[in-house]
Amino acid sequence: MIDMDYISTFSMFALLLIPIGIFRWLGLGLARDTLIAAARMTVQLLLVGVYLKYIFRLNNGFVNLAWVLVMMAAANASILGKSGLKQKIFYWRTLIGIALSTLLVSSWFILAAIRPDPFYDARYMVPLIGMILGNCQRSNVMSLERFYSGIRRNEQEFMTYLMLGATLNEAVRPYLRTSLKATVNPAISTMATMGIVSLPGMMTGQILGGAMPMPAIKYQIGIMICIFTAMVIAAVANILLSLPAAFDGFQRLRPDIFND
């Protein structure tokens, strides 16, 4: 792979002048946010570059696992923050959901399909779990937000279900269905058009890194199935695990679970 020097890398920022110009022209007020986000992305990625260098060199199972746990904790905090739910009420519950889904599918992928030696090889474990986690993060923001805002907006309808004899699990099912549909539909359409409309990042990365297309494609198929499965498990697990904390004994949605 041709390595870019730092000057070339930073020259890429010149491209950002175009969207920033458009934002200014439309009076969108997004220029500042864009610059902050780009700066954060750069610093974070450079730091990750340094971390990964050491983690790959060390390649210790416990260090790798600790790094994965840090990624999960950060993803979980971001999910709750963006879905407008209080961290102190849900943090441990959704962390369990995220950990359960991510570890289950990534274990299958790494231990049963790829089978690296050692099995905790950081070159496989860290980036693959990172990809699964990143996608779960996006989808879980949507599923949790849709689920709880759906019940909040339709309080009367929700109470009607309870009045008609529904248990809490039965009463929340319509909102679970809606939120899961909203979460999963974009992923289904991405899968369906992959290779035609989009060339996925991991596969492109591997090819740029010198891999032959076919092994890269096999990895891409594996990761797409892992992402989709983890996304669905995490969405459902997070909702189900959060239920006991979100409702009071009378099965009323607690108003204090929301940040606003």
Place this chain on the structure above:
Amino acid sequence: MIRFTDISLSIQGQNLLEQTGLLVSPGDKVVIRGPSGCGKSSLLKTVIGALPFSGRLSVNGVELQAKTAAEIRSRIAFIDQEPALGAERVREALFLPFTYKAHQHRRPNEELVHQTLKQLRLDPRILSSESKRISGGEKQRIAIARALLLGKTIFIADEITSALDPESKQAVMDELFRPEVTILSVSHDPDWILACSRTVEFQNRKLTEVPHDD
């Protein structure tokens, strides 16, 4: 029987009721009156455990608590001005409670459903309609039909005749003003008020029985 004992109710920091009581005996038809915003609808919602309150509230001798809320809700029908049907199609909405574990064993047959709809002056063809396309009055009657099919005999009714034409209103009242049915209601409809047996008013944050205008 619904018994409110030393009930206090406040919404968004505003005290609506303070240490007041009311007993609705089996078969009573009670209408609650009071100025707009005084808390009449909120009082009705406390019976189904939808709003927090202090004091004691019991239905048929069972005190409303977290562990009894489901049992109490199963005995009560709560119908308001624009009931939520909870399903896309009317048929689905009508049979919805019978998809829950609690009522799966008592799914009514088609004949009983049609008969109940007709008693409420609803054409059974409404079953194939979309819930959002039917009128407010039809929604109210579907919600009542659903409660009747569930065999409920305690009705908490919030302005349920507001969207009904005179014939439909009479049909609803014929169904609900039976001796075995207990009603706790809020209404501004003179016919409904007249048909009730007791009137209770919100006066200075207390529930006060007033002479019923027969």
